Amino acid sequence: xxxxxxxxxxxxxxxxxxxxxxxxxxxxxxxxxxxxxxxxxxxxxxxxxxxxxxxxxxxxxxxxxxxxxxxxxxxxxxxxxxxxxxxxxxxxxxxxxxxxxxxxxxxxxxxxxxxxxxxxxxxxxxxxxxxxxxxxxxxxxxxxxxxxxxxxxxxxxxxxxxxxxxxxxxxxxxxxxxxxxxxxxxxxxxxxxxxxxxxxxxxxxxxxxxxxxxxxxxxxxxxxxxxxxxxxxxxxxxxxxxxxxxxxxxxxxxxxxxxxxxxxxxxxxxxxxxxxxxxxxxxxxxxxxxxxxxxxxxxxxxxxxxxxxxxxxxxxxxxxxxxxxxxxxxxxxxxxxxxxxxxxxxxxxxxxxxxxxxxxxxxxxxxxxxxxxxxxxxxxxxxxxxxxxxxxxxxxxxxxxxxxxxxxxxxxxxxxxxxxxxxxxxxxxxxxxxxxxxxxx
Amino acid sequence: xxxxxxxxxxxxxxxxxxxxxxxxxxxxxxxxxxxxxxxxxxxxxxxxxxxxxxxxxxxxxxxxxxxxxxxxxxxxxxxxxxxxxxxxxxxxxxxxxxxxxxxxxxxxxxxxxxxxxxxxxxxxxxxxxxxxxxxxxxxxxxxxxxxxxxxxxxxxxxxxxxxxxxxxxxxxxxxxxxxxxxxxxxxxxxxxxxxxxxxxxxxxxxxxxxxxxxxxxxxxxxxxxxxxxxxxxxxxxxxxxxxxxxxxxxxxxxxxxxxxxxxxxxxxxxxxxxxxxxxxxxxxxxxxxxxxxxxxxxxxxxxxxxxxxxxxxxxxxxxxxxxxxxxxxxxxxxxxxxxxxxxxxxxxxxxxxxxxxxxxxxxxxxxxxxxxxxxxxxxxxxxxxx
Numbered sequence: 133x134x135x136x137x138x139x140x141x142x143x144x145x146x147x148x149x150x151x152x153x154x155x156x157x158x159x160x161x162x163x164x165x166x167x168x169x170x171x172x173x174x175x176x177x178x179x180x181x182x183x184x185x186x187x188x189x190x191x192x193x194x195x196x197x198x199x200x201x202x203x204x205x206x207x208x209x210x211x212x213x214x215x216x217x218x219x220x221x222x223x224x225x226x227x228x229x230x231x232x233x234x235x236x237x238x239x240x241x242x243x244x245x246x247x248x249x250x251x252x253x254x255x256x257x258x259x260x261x262x263x264x265x266x267x268x269x270x271x272x273x274x275x276x277x278x279x280x281x282x283x284x285x286x287x288x289x290x291x292x293x294x295x296x297x298x299x300x301x302x303x304x305x306x307x308x309x310x311x312x313x314x315x316x317x318x319x320x321x322x323x324x325x326x327x328x329x330x331x332x333x334x335x336x337x338x339x340x341x342x343x344x345x346x347x348x349x350x351x352x353x354x355x356x357x358x359x360x361x362x363x364x365x366x367x368x369x370x371x372x373x374x375x376x377x378x379x380x381x382x383x384x385x386x387x388x389x390x391x392x393x394x395x396x397x398x399x400x401x402x403x404x405x406x407x408x409x410x411x412x413x414x415x416x417x418x419x420x421x422x423x424x425x426x427x428x429x430x431x432x433x434x435x436x437x438x439x440x441x442x443x444x445x446x447x448x449x450x451x452x453x454x455x456x457x458x459x460x461x462x463x464x465x466x467x468x469x470x471x472x473x474x475x476x477x478x479x480x481x482x483x484x485x486x487x488x489x490x491x492x493x494x495x496x497x498x499x500x501x502x503x504x505x506x507x508x509x510x511x512x513x514x515x516x517x518x519x520x521x522x523x524x525x526x527x528x529x530x531x532x533x534x535x536x537x538x539x540x541x542x543x544x545x546x547x548x549x550x551x552x553x554x555x556x557x558x559x560x561x562x563x564x565x566x567x568x569x570x571x572x573x
Numbered sequence: 574x575x576x577x578x579x580x581x582x583x584x585x586x587x588x589x590x591x592x593x594x595x596x597x598x599x600x601x602x603x604x605x606x607x608x609x610x611x612x613x614x615x616x617x618x619x620x621x622x623x624x625x626x627x628x629x630x631x632x633x634x635x636x637x638x639x640x641x642x643x644x645x646x647x648x649x650x651x652x653x654x655x656x657x658x659x660x661x662x663x664x665x666x667x668x669x670x671x672x673x674x675x676x677x678x679x680x681x682x683x684x685x686x687x688x689x690x691x692x693x694x695x696x697x698x699x700x701x702x703x704x705x706x707x708x709x710x711x712x713x714x715x716x717x718x719x720x721x722x723x724x725x726x727x728x729x730x731x732x733x734x735x736x737x738x739x740x741x742x743x744x745x746x747x748x749x750x751x752x753x754x755x756x757x758x759x760x761x762x763x764x765x766x767x768x769x770x771x772x773x774x775x776x777x778x779x780x781x782x783x784x785x786x787x788x789x790x791x792x793x794x795x796x797x798x799x800x801x802x803x804x805x806x807x808x809x810x811x812x813x814x815x816x817x818x819x820x821x822x823x824x825x826x827x828x829x830x831x832x833x834x835x836x837x838x839x840x841x842x843x844x845x846x847x848x849x850x851x852x853x854x855x856x857x858x859x860x861x862x863x864x865x866x867x868x869x870x871x872x873x874x875x876x877x878x879x880x881x882x883x884x885x886x887x888x889x890x891x892x893x894x895x896x897x898x899x900x901x902x903x904x905x906x907x908x909x910x911x912x913x914x915x916x917x918x919x920x921x922x923x924x925x926x927x928x929x930x931x932x933x934x935x936x937x938x939x940x941x942x943x944x945x946x947x948x949x950x951x952x953x954x955x956x957x958x959x
Contacts, residue, residue: 157838243644270811281852297834
């Protein structure tokens with residue numbers, strides 16, 4: 133009350149009812165800057181004209197009209213004592229950094245600004261933090277402003293600010309993600325990395341699957357032998373003319389899909405250790421499957437039921453694939469991922485091979501040369517399979533493996549020449565006809 | 574052949590467009606540089622030395638204030654100390670660098686200072702507006718009207734015992750106590766600054782090639798409503814009206830967010846607070862509808878549009894892109910009579926923007942300070958590496 137009265141008297145005696153600048157208030161503006169382990173506060177204290185003498189008197193304790201260094205420091209410490217700082221309920225100790233005073237004459241005019249800067253150390257732990265700043269310095273004559281700088285540190289995020297009506301109380305809530313604790317994004321990234329860890333082997337398993345088909349010529353030979361008669365229609369106990377292209381395609385797709393389903397099933401079961409057969413039995417059975425399809429290519433054994441046969445023998449082939457996969461992977465997810473990748477590799481390579489020979493099969497099946505091609509292929513597959521059966525059954529080295537491998541190594545060239553030959557054969561009647569026409573003319 | 578001729582045609586077209594664009598940009602800067610050089614040419618060597626500072630003179634750069642020039646002396650040369658041709662050249666320069674709206678605002682702020690010089694505060698001993706047409710005609714380009722015998726009575730005490738002699742006489746207020754200064758020499762390529770300011774006005778304009786930057790700029794007025802030749806003038810009237818309209822367009826929920834529960838006594842980022850980004854508060858614009866967004870942009874344009882159109886449109890494009898990250902906060906009463914100035918504080922803040930409107934306690938509706946900043950680009954530092 134006394135201070136207010138003093139201000140009133142001062143105002144009246146000066147005869148200054150209004151000014152172009154601050155008059156009867158002591159403006160105290162704080163800007164708080166938060167960092168991980170400390171806060172930095174800059175304060176501007178601007179006494180209005182009518183209150184400046186009171187402020188100057190508070191600083192100039194010996195009344196000599198000069199604001200000495202000691203007086204300035206003492207006053208600044210007084211200001212800090214009138215503040216109350218806390219973080220999460222724990223009191224903070226402000227450390228005075230700089231003090232800057234204007235000339236007393238400027239203060240008397242209401243234009244001088246006192247600058248005080250201080251720091252306070254913060255305890256480091258805690259993701260959710262609450263900073264409270266209270267200013268009790270000269271409450272009767274003062275108006276307060278307090279704001280926080282938008283944090284420079286990306287790990288700090290202001291979540292709410294609250295003040296009382298005159299801003300003498302300020303509560304700043306902010307989230308602090310310490311670098312060790314990771315930010316939200318980093319946390320999610322590490323989660324994704326953990327979740328995807330079992331799948332890191334997938335690409336290599338995929339490549340392994342593809343290589344297995346390229347090198348495992350027995351699987352390919354089985355499939356090709358089975359596909360040889362696919363475009364044809366069985367007529368009693370013989371292979372007749374080619375069916376429609378649509379029928380041929382559907383038949384090929386059905387055979388390939390059935391084989392895939394079959395070997396995928398046993399691959400999964402075998403790789404997870406649920407089903408197992410001695411590998412020699414499996415190998416012999418595979419050779420036998422080739423023999424069966426080779427014979428079927430010569431004479432229809434099971435016309436129309438090729439998909440079922442493909443699926444059945446697929447089960448056998450899958451067991452062979454599974455042996456490659458055993459002892460791979462530790463965790464369940466890792467095993468699943470490995471099986472998936474391996475199988476995808478197998479399917480991809482299989483599709484590439486089918487896509488390479490499919491046009492030739494369809495085109496050739498529409499030429500008289502197809503019978504020769506079918507018989508040749510069937511005989512080759514048959515002899516190879518017989519060789520493999522003997523080789524695997526009696527464990528004797530035989531020529532077949534090396535021979536077939538050498539042919540398979542030239543697979544790309546074989547496929548290309550096959551297409552070229554089949555197109556030539558297909559076009560021959562037309563070429564022949566046009567030749568005749570030219571002779572006539 | 575065809576393809577190459579098409580490419581050649583496209584290239585030519587691009588070249589023509591590029592030339593046209595740079596032509597437009599250059600013509601704006603060219604005009605400003607031309608007007609600045611014309612003004613500088615009217616000065617004597619001695620005056621010129623007082624007016625042109627080094628471009629990197631940080632002290633001069635931040636020498637601006639809301640206060641009268643008698644309290645915070647400005648550098649450069651005042652309109653009062655200029656000859657008539659010099660004053661004309663200075664005003665012509667302002668007319669080039671500012672938009673017509675900006676120039677009008679600047680002149681009305683100056684006229685308010687004339688009114689203050691004559692009438693003082695309305696609450697002062699000689700309170701009440703000048704009767705009817707009692708106000709002398711004021712030509713913004715011309716010298717101020719003679720005050721009725723020195724400073725207004727409320728400043729009379731200033732010259733008394735203990736007061737400082739520099740406040741004696743009529744040198745505290747008036748539309749001619751506005752100073753012009755330069756940092757660096759006017760150039761179409763090398764960055765330079767033009768400062769124009771006095772009581773309640775600080776324009777800090779950086780010209781960097783085709784760009785013109787108006788931040789930081791301070792506008793203010795006391796009186797914020799006055800009569801001149803029977804006309805009511807409110808230098809910052811639209812700043813008040815548009816903000817109030819925006820506030821009143823908010824629904825209850827938006828308003829609860831926008832209106833702060835505490836008093837803001839003054840500008841937070843006034844003179845001396847360069848480059849500071851405070852944590853935003855209030856209503857985020859992402860929660861505003863299209864109409865409210867348009868109103869906010871209209872409000873922002875009261876500051877951004879002070880500079881000439883070329884620079885203002887580039888600035889508005891930037892601020893429009895920031896809109897979703899921009900905030901609007903209000904402190905104080907929310908209802909006012911139409912046509913009067915609000916007594917509430919408000920702030921518009923975005924990634925590249927701070928606008929504060931702060932009524933002053935002595936006469937809240939009639940004494941206003943405002944600040945306009947780009948905390949990332951005060952004094953066009955982005956374009957000048959200074």
